[in-house]
Each structure stands twice: as C-alpha cells, then as structure tokens.
Amino acid sequence: MPLLDLLPAERVHVGVRAGDKPHLIRHLAGMLAVDDGDLPAILESLLAREQLGSTGLGSGVAIPHGRSPDIDGARAAFVRLAEPVDFGAADGRPVDLVAALAVPAHFTNQHLQLLAELAEIFSDTRLTDQLRDAPDAATLRLKLAEWTRAARESR
16 A cells, blocks of 8 residues: 555644654654554554664664554555754764554555565655645645656556
C-alpha cells in the first residue's frame, strides 16, 4: 500500500511546535492513534525503535516508525515543524520534516516498502524544498501526491 493511502489529510500538519524529540514522538503517536486505546502501544513502538538508533536520516528529515501487535492496520503521519528539533541524525542537523509510521507487527514487507518509499521521497531535494515552502498542510499533501503520481508514471 502506497504511503499516500495511509496519510489522510487530518494526519498532515504544518507549524507543529514540539520543543524536543520526546515531545515530538508523543505528538506523532497521538496523530497515529485511532483512539486512546492505541496510543500506548504506538508510543511504545516508536520509542523502542528510537532506542535502537535515531531515525533521523540527515538533511533535516526523520522517519520515526514502529511495529506493534496491538494495531490492525498501517498508518502514517507527516509534520513540518515550526522550529527544527534535534533528532540525533548522523549529520547533526535538526529535523523539520518528519514522516511517522505505525504498522502491525506482522507487516514486515509492507513496513520495509513504506520505509523505502519515504527514503526515496526524502532523497528528492526538490520535493523536500517544496514541502518546506508549502503554505499549508493541504498544499504539502498535494506536493506529496504529485510526486507519488510522477514516480509511478516513470516506472
């Protein structure tokens, strides 16, 4: 399933003020949770993955992600931060573009495909510039949709 299918408009936010990495992770878990019952499992999975090593890719982007047996479907969220946050990326640059994933524990292949798609998205500096310049969440999501459509057509 492509990223955009997991990313409804209500899970795309711009101007998010997180303060630091732990607050950002909590915010993302809240965005990914369908209800309050999902929140602890999603938060735990994101934090557990981050303890293995930072999901900050460099160039101001991060992909916090986690797998949990307690959720039944994959979900995505995307935020552009008002102020960059230190995420422990190898290049030392704080992040301002963050895509988060929560997937069921048994979705190994789908999880890897989604991470590969996000890595491809974030490696396109033209697109990341457009995401940083988007005036609102709707435009940011539209830019992701345009990129996805173009990528499909070029394959």
